[in-house]
Amino acid sequence: MSPETQAPLRTPEQRLSFCDRYFTSVGARTLLARPMYREYELPADVDKELIERPFYWMWVEATHQSVEPTVLRLAFDAESHAREEARLNAEQPAAPFSWSVKRRVELVDFGSPLFDRILLSAAQRGRIACVREGDAEREIVPWMMVNGVFAYTADLNREEWFSYAVCLDNLQIVDRFYERIQHRDFSGVPAPDLLRQSRHTVHEAWRHLQRALADHAAAQDDAWAQEAMARLKGDLAQLSAYYESLLDELTDEERSLALQERDRKQAALIEKSAPRIECRVHQVALVGLCVQRAGPSRL
Amino acid sequence: MRELADQLWAAGQRPWSFSISGLDVEGELEALLRVGRGTRDADWELFRLGAMARQAFITPAFEQLLALEHVQFTPLAHQVETALRVVRDLRGRAILADEVGLGKTIEAGLVLKEYLVRGLVRKALVLVPASLVSQWTKELNQKFRIHAVPQRDEWTWDAEGVIVASIDTAKRPPHAERVRAQWWDLIIVDEAHKLKNPSTKNWQLLNQLQHKYMLLLTATPVQNQLKELHTLVTLLKPGELGNPAEFAERFVASPRTPKDPAALRQTISRVMIRNRREDGALELPKRYVRVMPVALTPEERAFYEAVQSFLKSEFERSRAARASILPLITLQREICSSAYAALLSLEKMLKKARDPERARRLQSLIEQGTSIPSYAKVEAVLKLLEDAPEKIIIFTEYRASQDFLMYTLKKHGISAVPFRGGFRRGKKDWMRELFSKKIRVLVATESGGEGINLQFCHHMINYDLPWNPMRLEQRIGRIHRLGQTHACHVVHLVTKDTIEEHILEVLQEKVRMFEAVIGRLDELVSDVRLDLWEKRIFEAAMTSRDDEEFLAQLKAVQVEDLVVRKGGASRR
Numbered sequence: 001m002s003p004e005t006q007a008p009l010r011t012p013e014q015r016l017s018f019c020d021r022y023f024t025s026v027g028a029r030t031l032l033a034r035p036m037y038r039e040y041e042l043p044a045d046v047d048k049e050l051i052e053r054p055f056y057w058m059w060v061e062a063t064h065q066s067v068e069p070t071v072l073r074l075a076f077d078a079e080s081h082a083r084e085e086a087r088l089n090a091e092q093p094a095a096p097f098s099w100s101v102k103r104r105v106e107l108v109d110f111g112s113p114l115f116d117r118i119l120l121s122a123a124q125r126g127r128i129a130c131v132r133e134g135d136a137e138r139e140i141v142p143w144m145m146v147n148g149v150f151a152y153t154a155d156l157n158r159e160e161w162f163s164y165a166v167c168l169d170n171l172q173i174v175d176r177f178y179e180r181i182q183h184r185d186f187s188g189v190p191a192p193d194l195l196r197q198s199r200h201t202v203h204e205a206w207r208h209l210q211r212a213l214a215d216h217a218a219a220q221d222d223a224w225a226q227e228a229m230a231r232l233k234g235d236l237a238q239l240s241a242y243y244e245s246l247l248d249e250l251t252d253e254e255r256s257l258a259l260q261e262r263d264r265k266q267a268a269l270i271e272k273s274a275p276r277i278e279c280r281v282h283q284v285a286l287v288g289l290c291v292q293r294a295g296p297s298r299l
Numbered sequence: 300m301r302e303l304a305d306q307l308w309a310a311g312q313r314p315w316s317f318s319i320s321g322l323d324v325e326g327e328l329e330a331l332l333r334v335g336r337g338t339r340d341a342d343w344e345l346f347r348l349g350a351m352a353r354q355a356f357i358t359p360a361f362e363q364l365l366a367l368e369h370v371q372f373t374p375l376a377h378q379v380e381t382a383l384r385v386v387r388d389l390r391g392r393a394i395l396a397d398e399v400g401l402g403k404t405i406e407a408g409l410v411l412k413e414y415l416v417r418g419l420v421r422k423a424l425v426l427v428p429a430s431l432v433s434q435w436t437k438e439l440n441q442k443f444r445i446h447a448v449p450q451r452d453e454w455t456w457d458a459e460g461v462i463v464a465s466i467d468t469a470k471r472p473p474h475a476e477r478v479r480a481q482w483w484d485l486i487i488v489d490e491a492h493k494l495k496n497p498s499t500k501n502w503q504l505l506n507q508l509q510h511k512y513m514l515l516l517t518a519t520p521v522q523n524q525l526k527e528l529h530t531l532v533t534l535l536k537p538g539e540l541g542n543p544a545e546f547a548e549r550f551v552a553s554p555r556t557p558k559d560p561a562a563l564r565q566t567i568s569r570v571m572i573r574n575r576r577e578d579g580a581l582e583l584p585k586r587y588v589r590v591m592p593v594a595l596t597p598e599e600r601a602f603y604e605a606v607q608s609f610l611k612s613e614f615e616r617s618r619a620a621r622a623s624i625l626p627l628i629t630l631q632r633e634i635c636s637s638a639y640a641a642l643l644s645l646e647k648m649l650k651k652a653r654d655p656e657r658a659r660r661l662q663s664l665i666e667q668g669t670s671i672p673s674y675a676k677v678e679a680v681l682k683l684l685e686d687a688p689e690k691i692i693i694f695t696e697y698r699a700s701q702d703f704l705m706y707t708l709k710k711h712g713i714s715a716v717p718f719r720g721g722f723r724r725g726k727k728d729w730m731r732e733l734f735s736k737k738i739r740v741l742v743a744t745e746s747g748g749e750g751i752n753l754q755f756c757h758h759m760i761n762y763d764l765p766w767n768p769m770r771l772e773q774r775i776g777r778i779h780r781l782g783q784t785h786a787c788h789v790v791h792l793v794t795k796d797t798i799e800e801h802i803l804e805v806l807q808e809k810v811r812m813f814e815a816v817i818g819r820l821d822e823l824v825s826d827v828r829l830d831l832w833e834k835r836i837f838e839a840a841m842t843s844r845d846d847e848e849f850l851a852q853l854k855a856v857q858v859e860d861l862v863v864r865k866g867g868a869s870r871r
Contacts, residue, residue, distance in 0.1 A: 009355040010368070018348065025344045110355075111369030111444055119352035126349020128327050128337035147350055148321055149357060155390040157417055159358045182347060188338040191331045202328045210319060217317050224361065229314035231390075235536075242538030245545070264509060265537060272391070272511040275314055280321035282353050285346060286331065 012036060012076040015108055015115065019074060022122050031071060036080035037105075042070045049121045050114065073105045074114075081107045123282065131186035132194060132288030140288035142168040142198045144205040145177050147283040150217060154228030154275040162279075164212050165287070166205045168198035173212045181287065194288045202286070217277045225275035232273040239265055358417050362387050366412035370443050374409060375781075377574045378402050382409035384572055391512030392535040394491070394571040396520045399773060400583075400780035401574050403516045404435070407487050408443045410514060411461070415445060420484035420512070422459055426505075427489040429465035430720070433728040434752065435489070436463045453477055465724070466493065470500045483510040491515035494534060495527035505534055520571065524554045532570050539570055584757075586779050586787040590803060592795045593679045598671045599638055603797060605664055606634045606641060614841040628837045633697055635799040636763035637676060640697035642668045676792050677707050680760060683790060684713060687758055690734070692741045694774050695762040704742050704762065715740035718751075727751075754782040761791045764803055766833045798840045798849065805853040832856070 009015055016036060023030065023040045032039035042050065047070050048057055060067055073088075075081035084105045108115045132140050145165035152158045163178035174180075195202070243262040247255055330336045337346075358365060364383050367374070374382075378401075385393045385406070391414070395403045414420035425447065427435050432449050439447035439461060448455070450464035456477040466488065469478050486508060488494065494502045494515065513535055521528050529546045532539050540546045550566075552558040595603060610627055617624050626644065633640040645665050652658040684691065695701050701717055708715040716730045716738050734741040735755050756778055765771050779787040793803050835856050843849035 007355060007357065007359065008351050018351065021344060022348050025341045025348065111371075113444055113446070119355060122345065122348040123352040124349075126342075126345035126347070126352070127322060128331060129342045129346040130331050130338045131343045131346075146322075146324065147353070149353070151358075151418075153419070156361045156386060157358055157419060158361045161354055161357060178350060182350070186343050188340045188342055190335055190338050195332075202332070203325065206324055206328070213319060214317060218313070222313060222315060225313070225315040238536070238538040242542060245542045261506070268509055268511060274316070276316045276318070279317070279319045281319065281324055282321055283346060283349060284322060284324050284327050284331075285337075286328075 009119075010110055012109075015110070016076045018122075019076075019108065019118065022118060026121075026125065034080070034084070036076040037084050038072075038074050038076075040072045040074070042072060044069070046121070049124075050117050072114075074108050075105050076108055078107070081105055127283050129283075129285040129287075130189055130191045130194060131285065132189040133184060133186060133290045136193075139291045140194070141291055142194050143174075143177070143287045143289060144168060144202055144209070145283075145285045145287055146206075146209055146213075146281050147178050147285075148279065148281040150220075151278045151280060152220075152224060152275075153278065154225065154232075155273050158224075162213070162216065164209055164216075166208050166212070168195065168200050168202070168205055171200055171205070171208050173208065175216075181289070186287070189288065191286055194286050213279045217279065220277075222275075225277075228273060228275040232269065232275075235269050235273065236266060239269065364409070364413060365416045366409050366443075369416055370409070370412060372442055374405055375402065377578075378405045378409060381406045381572050381574065382413060385410045385514070386413055389570060389572070391485070392514075392570065394515045394517065394520055394531060394535065396517055396571055396573040398573070398575050399518045399776045401576070402781045403518070404438060404489070405442075405781070407489075407514050407516055408439060408445070410512075411439070411485060411487065412443045412445060414485055414512065415461075422481070422483055423461045423485040423487070424469075424478070424481075424483045424508075425461065425463040425487045425489070426466040426469055427463065428493075429467060429724045430722070430727045430751065431489060432463050432465055432724050434731075439463070456481055466501055466504075470504045475504060478504070479507050479509075481509070483508060485512040485514070486510045487514045487516065489516045491517040491531065492519050492527075495530055497530050497533075502530065502534070525551050525557060526554070528567070532567070535570055540566065583779055583781075584783055584786045586775065586789060588775075588789045588791065590791045590793055591679060591683070592800070593675045593792055594795050595675050595797070596671070596673055598673075599675060602638050602664075602667050602671060603634060603794075605667060606630070606645075609660060609664060611841055624834075624837065627841075628833060631798070631837055631840060632763075632766060633699075635794065635797060635802075636695060636697050637674060637700045637703065638668050638671050639674070639703045640699040643697075643699050674703075676762060676794065677704065679792055680704065680762065681707070681711060683760055684708075684740070687788070689758055690739055690741075690756040691758040691760060692743060692753060692756055692778065693760045693762050694743055696744065696765055697763070698744055700762060701742050701744050708740055708742070713740060714738045715742055717741075718743040720744065751777060752780065752782070753777050754780060754784075757783060757785040757787045759787070759789045761789065764791060764793065764799060766802060766836055796846075798836070801846065801850050801853060802836060805850070805856075 009018055016038070019038065019040075020030070023038075023046075026046045027043050028046055029041040030038060031041050044057075050072070051070060059065070073084065075084055088104050106112070106114055108118075134140070143165045145163060147161070147163045149159040149161055152160075163176055165174050165177035166172070167174070239262065243258055246258055250258055331338075336342075362383075364379060364386075366382070367379065381395065381397075385391065385395070391410070395406050397403045397406070411420065411423060411425075415423075425435055425439070436447050436449045439445040445461055447461040447463050448458065450456070450462050450468065453473050455462055455464075456474065468474055486505070488505065493499075494505060496502060497506075515531055515535065517531075520531055526543065526546070529540050529543060541549060550558050550563045557563045610631055613627055614624060616622075617627065626648065630641060630644045630648075633644050642665060645661055645668065649658060649661040649665065652661055680693065693704060695704065698719065701719065705715055705717055714737070716733050718727065718730050718734075718741055722730065730741070731751060731753070734753075741753070741756070759775065759778055761771070761774065765774070775787070775789055779789075791803060793800050836853065839849050839852035839856075843852055
């Protein structure tokens, strides 16, 4: 994703659509839908993920209480926020002290803690899938896909999204796989059904993918890492020279302490500045694509 | 690792390491194959949402401030620029030395948020004076949406996330050991001038902490001597300014004078950022400062004159005996604040007095002081409170004046809370909260005022005047600062025909003078000794025959007079 293109979920409409899809997928009921405003009733498992109150749930479960499900009232822009707050206040007057008024509608903007938790919950729940194209009669070719980010890190970092897939029939590797298939229609399928005809195991496929991911990292321009390493070497040299210059005036005991201190600070500098590329896998899926007449699979 | 880096370079190999992390792919595949997880239609929808969520959190570029779209306010341009420079150019180890009121806290919060958003910081420590723990915690949570927690007990240190703690607690057992045992991705130290001495526990604790990034916040990176700058920079980047001897050789002409200011400035800019008002870093609402002359009552006047006469004879005696004149300076300042404040010092002197004649004189002064029936300044305060209907802060230098004011306000049915340095953190928060929500007057002493933000109030009475012009600025800075939306009204109560009256006149002149000198970046290497300034005032008061001569002596004091040469003697 280039910095010029707009990152996802930066507009209120995108966030509203995301929340509608998320809450439907996790089985939450939509109690009220008004312009840029929703009320969702949470199942207990979703409640536990989105609202942090472990002691409450411990108490509920220990005492076998049946509790009312939580209702989230979410506004997606300032106008709906003010409108719905006013409506709720009219229905149920606020507390007598102005400073003790509790906000009952939460504004979901980018960066709000609740929206962060919704995103994390979606990322956690959506980490794995097994799907196929077309109905059960149609012949398919199974693929194994991994999605995630490459993180290029030294003092600062940069990340890029990746999606690699390997064909379980012929071990062909395809880059940007998810971008090519994300808008197709898929339905869930048991993994053994999908893999019944495959010539290669998922473990073989994963080994191939790991090689492809390492090759991807190696193919990138590493000027940033060269610069970072040069800076780190300079910083380490400066640190060493500093402690070296102190040693002459120290007793043996002080000298040993100073050297320990130097080693500790060296390790911290390396931790802070050493260039590294991490490939973080966030999702894995088995995907069955319909066989095309012209080739093994349609991509 | 360093050896590894050297080997890699020597062998012409790539200077980076590679790893695959994140999901346990084989474990997830097993779950797919054996348990049948992820096979519902809804799982594909969640998979697509999960991909979108992950993409939303991506860090697209090295040199971009991502924190801005996560925080709940719009920072000022100089704050954004500073935060960007810290992460991009200074690589996360920096002294933030903005002038008071320009928002060092905001800059530090932005840097912390940036690293949190980028996933480069998971565990951070914010060390602040005890009185500011709650304020920092609240601001990080509310403004920056950072889940910060105040340190509560010795187990808090082990927690993940952002911990806000008092540096005085952190350095004491059993805490110090636990703090040292942790790895900190980022450490922020507010009021970092408290780290200027490498032999203090504060400095030693910080020097031993294991960390990646570090921010030191102080408006006065150098207070007395140039070597303080070396001490601070060495915490961040040992060797950046050489060892102490090399630093002295290269940069120090005298303890307070740099050898090559341009070179020093250049070197320092690699670790320090300072924004100044005069650079247009900030535009605040107007401030209106009014002097209100107060005529002493006849009894107060008689007492004031008696104390002056006592001070003069004591000054001569101390000079002859080469004894310290500090207690006398204190008494002189107290009598300018209130008769009530002076009584405490007089009582202390009486306890120590060995000479019966001196003891009799002190006893008589005390009796005279305690028999004063009414206090002109207190009446003036009551009048001002009648005229101004809004919240007001009253500043005084002395606890005794504070107590007396509290007593008087209560007697007149005016709601007031005290605020001072000695209060515990919880009590300070409670007082501030009460003042912001339902109490009309906050009576604060100098030490209690440090670092607290009271922008919700825009009226201030200076019951007495500090002799140090920068302290007067700091007082006003409590309300006239970032976030203030109203014009600020400040009243200085000045007693007529006392040295306070003259001091104010010169003080205002000196504020401009100090701003001219200290306000520039050269203040880093500022030579100004404010303690000498206070001594000059007292000496002038004691050695002048009349007001005219006193004023002339005060005006004659120049910044250069307060500069101390190598060896400690001032240039007079």
